[in-house]
Amino acid sequence: MNDQFDVTIIGGGTTGLYTAFYCGMRDMKTKIIEYKSDLGGKVSFFYPEKKIYDVGGFYGVRGEDLVEGVEKQALSVQPAIVTGEQIASIEKVEDGSFILTTAAGAQHFSKTVIVASGLGTFDMEGVDLPGSKTHASNIHYTIQHIKQYEGKKAAVISDSRVGVDWALALEGIASEVHLINHGSEFKAVYEHDIDKLEASSVHVHRETRAVELKGEGNTLSGLNLDTGDRLEVEELLVYQGLRIEKSLYEQWGLKTDKGRISVGHDLSTNIEGIFAAGDAAIYPHKTMLIASGFSEAMTAVNSAKRTIDPKAKSQVYSTVIYKHS
Numbered sequence: 517m518n519d520q521f522d523v524t525i526i527g528g529g530t531t532g533l534y535t536a537f538y539c540g541m542r543d544m545k546t547k548i549i550e551y552k553s554d555l556g557g558k559v560s561f562f563y564p565e566k567k568i569y570d571v572g573g574f575y576g577v578r579g580e581d582l583v584e585g586v587e588k589q590a591l592s593v594q595p596a597i598v599t600g601e602q603i604a605s606i607e608k609v610e611d612g613s614f615i616l617t618t619a620a621g622a623q624h625f626s627k628t629v630i631v632a633s634g635l636g637t638f639d640m641e642g643v644d645l646p647g648s649k650t651h652a653s654n655i656h657y658t659i660q661h662i663k664q665y666e667g668k669k670a671a672v673i674s675d676s677r678v679g680v681d682w683a684l685a686l687e688g689i690a691s692e693v694h695l696i697n698h699g700s701e702f703k704a705v706y707e708h709d710i711d712k713l714e715a716s717s718v719h720v721h722r723e724t725r726a727v728e729l730k731g732e733g734n735t736l737s738g739l740n741l742d743t744g745d746r747l748e749v750e751e752l753l754v755y756q757g758l759r760i761e762k763s764l765y766e767q768w769g770l771k772t773d774k775g776r777i778s779v780g781h782d783l784s785t786n787i788e789g790i791f792a793a794g795d796a797a798i799y800p801h802k803t804m805l806i807a808s809g810f811s812e813a814m815t816a817v818n819s820a821k822r823t824i825d826p827k828a829k830s831q832v833y834s835t836v837i838y839k840h841s
């Protein structure tokens with residue numbers, strides 16, 4: 517714990533993992549600190565089964581497979597990995613290095629810091645309807661294993677893009693998919709997803725609420741709707757928003773814009789020695805995408821490397837590092 521690292525990465529999402537890999541390529545002693553018990557960030561949490569088409573070189577890769585790949589890359593350079601710890605504060609000390617303190621009071625020591633913690637920590641809002649506590653075994657808040665829906669009647673309660681994504685992912689796998697939205701529109705949805713939804717076999721129930729969950733023992737078997745209808749359901753997915761505990765970037769002394777950390781072209785923040793990458797970072801024309809995080813990770817690491825060793829090369833090629841493998 518008292519060891520000083522060259523770089524400490526806050527957040528073990530796709531950006532944090534790739535950052536760790538690239539730190540290894542730059543020969544830096546690296547630690548990742550992740551709040552959740554598992555690595556993978558938003559991809560693992562929200563859409564492990566979704567196919568992702570916009571990461572270069574991977575046309576239609578499952579979220580979980582992408583995380584597995586980037587985790588393998590990270591592990592290949594053997595960073596120290598701490599999970600289940602939330603960084604609460606960062607203090608810069610006299611010699612220019614940093615002490616990171618977790619919510620539980622543990623301290624970590626580092627010459628530089630790369631913040632890859634997105635907007636902060638997140639958990640799903642639970643459903644609170646009559647029956648939801650009792651018949652809870654087949655109520656889910658993310659699609660973790662799509663096979664479990666195979667041939668079953670599934671319903672999704674959501675008024676957002678996440679629900680549309682899930683309903684489309686289940687189509688063709690579940691025997692029936694119902695999407696229940698209490699409003700008439702879906703929030704933050706892309707037009708082409710609505711086109712897909714309309715062309716799909718998903719039964720969309722607009723301006724409809726589930727009012728009661730029915731079942732036996734801990735297993736849900738149906739939903740009563742406020743229209744008076746009853747839906748037989750074997751698996752229920754619910755997305756009613758997130759509880760985000762925003763990282764305390766401003767309290768850490770970082771300059772922010774819309775809750776994210778303002779960075780320069782070298783991914784530096786206003787505090788020398790702290791860099792940011794991925795969804796945590798903001799600059800003009802920023803895209804909040806996995807591939808942007810990968811690219812920013814490399815720049816942030818190169819900047820951190822040159823903070824420690826100003827004579828270090830500005831970048832390296834993997835073929836040079838891995839010439840023997």
Ligand SMILES: Cc1cc2nc3c(=O)[nH]c(=O)nc-3n(C[C@H](O)[C@H](O)[C@H](O)COP(=O)(O)OP(=O)(O)OC[C@H]3O[C@@H](n4cnc5c(N)ncnc54)[C@H](O)[C@@H]3O)c2cc1C
Nearest residue numbers: 527529530531551557558603633634636794795804805806
């Ligand atoms: C439903 C949905 C679909 C998407 N689809 C796509 C897509 O198809 N293609 C694409 O490119 N992008 C997509 N995105 C965006 C993409 O998921 C994000 O850009 C990407 O996951 C950001 O990765 P990250 O590692 O920067 O942040 P995150 O994945 O948010 O990881 C941050 C990690 O930091 C941890 N953390 C936070 N605060 C702390 C703290 N104080 N201490 C320790 N740990 C902390 C969190 O627990 C989390 O694991 C989608 C996003 C959503 C929500």
